[in-house]
Amino acid sequence: MRIRDIIEGKKEWRAHVARVKALPQDYQIVYKEIQKYLFKVGPVELTEGTDLLSGIVDLFEEGAALGKGVLEVxxxxxxxxxxxxxxxxxxxxxxxxxxxxxxxxxxxxxMTDETK
Incomplete structure (x- = not known):
């Protein structure tokens, strides 16, 4: 991985974190729990980018814009x-x-081959 890729990855992650921080408090709390859960369970593609996490933020932004509580989403x-x-x-x-x-x-x- 090149330095430029690392820098771009960090920029993307910081922008992602900024989106999360812009969510209402209840959404932020649930997002952080989801993030912990997913990091613990470990879907392989989670380490290949933030597509899944960004999709969750997209969904949360939409829900918040509609005035829904996070558990409604x-x-x-x-x-x-x-x-x-x-x-x-x-x-x-x-x-x-x-x-x-x-x-x-x-x-x-x-073991089976050895007993033959």
């Missing part, structure tokens, strides 16, 4: 809202699970 179960956003996304947990499954499969195959 997300629903009362914010974790379920997040899960629905990433339901078709590969997560780091998925990658880890595949790795474990592959190691177990290889170990069992090796």
């Amino acid at each position: 997300t629903g009362n179960d914010v974790a379920a809202f997040c899960d629905d956003l990433i339901k078709d996304s590969k997560t780091y947990a998925d990658i880890y699970q595949e790795s474990v499954d592959q190691k177990v499969y290889e170990a069992i195959k090796k």
